[in-house]
Amino acid sequence: DDAASDPSIGSDTIDNILGQNINQQPLKNPETKFTPDPKHAPWTHKPLCAKALDPTAEGEFKKVRKRFCVHSFARKAKDAHSAAIIMPPSLAETTSEFLDEDPKIQFLNDKQIEKWNEKSRSYEVVDIEGKGKGVKATRKIRQFETFMFDQAAIVVDLELEGKLKIVSKNTTQETLIVRAVERMNDSSLIESLSTGGGGKKKGEERYWMQLMERNAFGTNLGEVDVKALFPNAARINHACNPNAFVMFSPSGLSIGIKAYRDIEVGEEITISYLMLGMTSHQRHANLERWGFKCTCDLCSSPPDILAASDARRKRISAAEAKLVSHWQAKKFGAAIRLAEEVVELMKVEELTPMLTDEYVMLAKLHLMAGDRHTAEEHADTAIEILKNLGFLGKDGYEDDEGPWDMERLMKLYGDEMSIKRNAPDEAAS
Numbered sequence: 001d002d003a004a005s006d007p008s009i010g011s012d013t014i015d016n017i018l019g020q021n022i023n024q025q026p027l028k029n030p031e032t033k034f035t036p037d038p039k040h041a042p043w044t045h046k047p048l049c050a051k052a053l054d055p056t057a058e059g060e061f062k063k064v065r066k067r068f069c070v071h072s073f074a075r076k077a078k079d080a081h082s083a084a085i086i087m088p089p090s091l092a093e094t095t096s097e098f099l100d101e102d103p104k105i106q107f108l109n110d111k112q113i114e115k116w117n118e119k120s121r122s123y124e125v126v127d128i129e130g131k132g133k134g135v136k137a138t139r140k141i142r143q144f145e146t147f148m149f150d151q152a153a154i155v156v157d158l159e160l161e162g163k164l165k166i167v168s169k170n171t172t173q174e175t176l177i178v179r180a181v182e183r184m185n186d187s188s189l190i191e192s193l194s195t196g197g198g199g200k201k202k203g204e205e206r207y208w209m210q211l212m213e214r215n216a217f218g219t220n221l222g223e224v225d226v227k228a229l230f231p232n233a234a235r236i237n238h239a240c241n242p243n244a245f246v247m248f249s250p251s252g253l254s255i256g257i258k259a260y261r262d263i264e265v266g267e268e269i270t271i272s273y274l275m276l277g278m279t280s281h282q283r284h285a286n287l288e289r290w291g292f293k294c295t296c297d298l299c300s301s302p303p304d305i306l307a308a309s310d311a312r313r314k315r316i317s318a319a320e321a322k323l324v325s326h327w328q329a330k331k332f333g334a335a336i337r338l339a340e341e342v343v344e345l346m347k348v349e350e351l352t353p354m355l356t357d358e359y360v361m362l363a364k365l366h367l368m369a370g371d372r373h374t375a376e377e378h379a380d381t382a383i384e385i386l387k388n389l390g391f392l393g394k395d396g397y398e399d400d401e402g403p404w405d406m407e408r409l410m411k412l413y414g415d416e417m418s419i420k421r422n423a424p425d426e427a428a429s
């Protein structure tokens with residue numbers, strides 16, 4: 001695609017601009033604040049580029065270099081923060097038409113938008129003991145309400161963290177992020193984010209990489225896996241049994257934060273940084289990336305209660321493999337009993353989003369066993385949960401394709417048995 005041989009019209013190689021290792025430089029050098037230039041539209045600045053290659057490539061592929069550029073974007077809406085897309089130019093181009101999408105329109109229906117006004121704001125960022133800052137509810141938030149919106153501020157193509165290595169002189173992924181932040185007219189929003197207690201301090205090597213790691217969500221824009229920083233949502237702390245979750249718009253560039261349950265005034269708003277359903281040991285290991293020891297209600301419950309929760313979670317994941325083998329052996333009765341047990345375990349563990357897949361499974365199993373009536377009941381339960389969580393669109397049941405029923409649900413889930421879980425933030429991989 002964006003091989004080095006491409007003419008790089010309208011872009012600068014970062015080498016040409018940098019004479020030194022800027023990791024050590026303070027940010028906000030006023031000289032690096034360029035005046036937006038319409039000739040680079042839709043971007044505000046000439047894209048800044050670096051070249052990367054795959055060090056494991058063989059033969060002629062060794063020479064293939066891909067260009068990754070910082071594409072800066074100023075959003076039009078008042079109060080909307082600016083964005084930087086660090087991707088190959090052709091991919092960045094495809095995001096530009098969505099960068100100005102109104103996040104509210106992505107998640108609220110017409111009636112809800114009409115009722116929405118700034119007074120609807122339901123949260124504030126405050127200091128939370130032992131966690132740095134966090135977000136608390138300033139009014140009662142109703143179960144399943146979408147109460148917070150955000151737009152991506154920095155998006156980094158994960159190829160840069162995977163197999164590709166930047167080979168442009170004096171340039172690292174860190175450099176690209178620094179440049180991205182510098183070009184924002186509201187860079188303070190990003191600069192004020194936290195790397196956590198004991199995290200790197202400004203000026204330290206890889207400070208900005210750590211800031212991204214501790215604050216950004218892993219997600220995808222179409223086919224491209226990215227890390228995306230949503231600066232307002234980045235203030236929300238983790239809980240293993242959270243009261244809220246993140247939903248992405250179809251473009252991946254907007255998010256809505258939705259409540260799993262009622263949240264009272266003064267209550268801290270939390271999301272899970274992890275896939276749901278992990279045992280305490282897995283959670284502990286996976287949270288290392290964020291540099292804190294989890295003291296959420298679940299992790300700090302008495303040993304016997306924690307052990308019982310872990311046992312249920314182990315049983316739930318073990319059941320997945322067993323269900324597959326029952327299914328393959330056409331042992332539908334055994335599979336149904338197992339799936340019913342899993343449903344009960346998930347209810348105790350409050351793993352609501354995971355329940356939908358289990359009910360879909362039960363619907364399929366009953367269909368296979370020839371009991372259409374029971375299958376439809378389970379399908380209805382799955383649809384109800386999916387609708388409440390907002391996974392069936394803004395209006396729930398009704399849309400252009402008509403009401404949701406079992407047939408449509410089965411199509412959505414594919415004909416194959418899918419054990420794919422609906423964790424809202426596979427985000428925090």
Ligand SMILES: C[S@@+](CC[C@H](N)C(=O)[O-])C[C@H]1O[C@@H](n2cnc3c(N)ncnc32)[C@H](O)[C@@H]1O
Pocket residue numbers: 130131132133134193194195196197214215233234235236237238239290291292293294295296
């Ligand atoms: C995405 S930020 C959340 C907002 C952050 N507390 C702040 O002050 O901006 C992630 C960081 O918050 C802290 N954090 C998040 N959840 C926590 C929790 N349950 N307990 C302690 N610290 C937590 C950790 O330092 C983590 O690296």
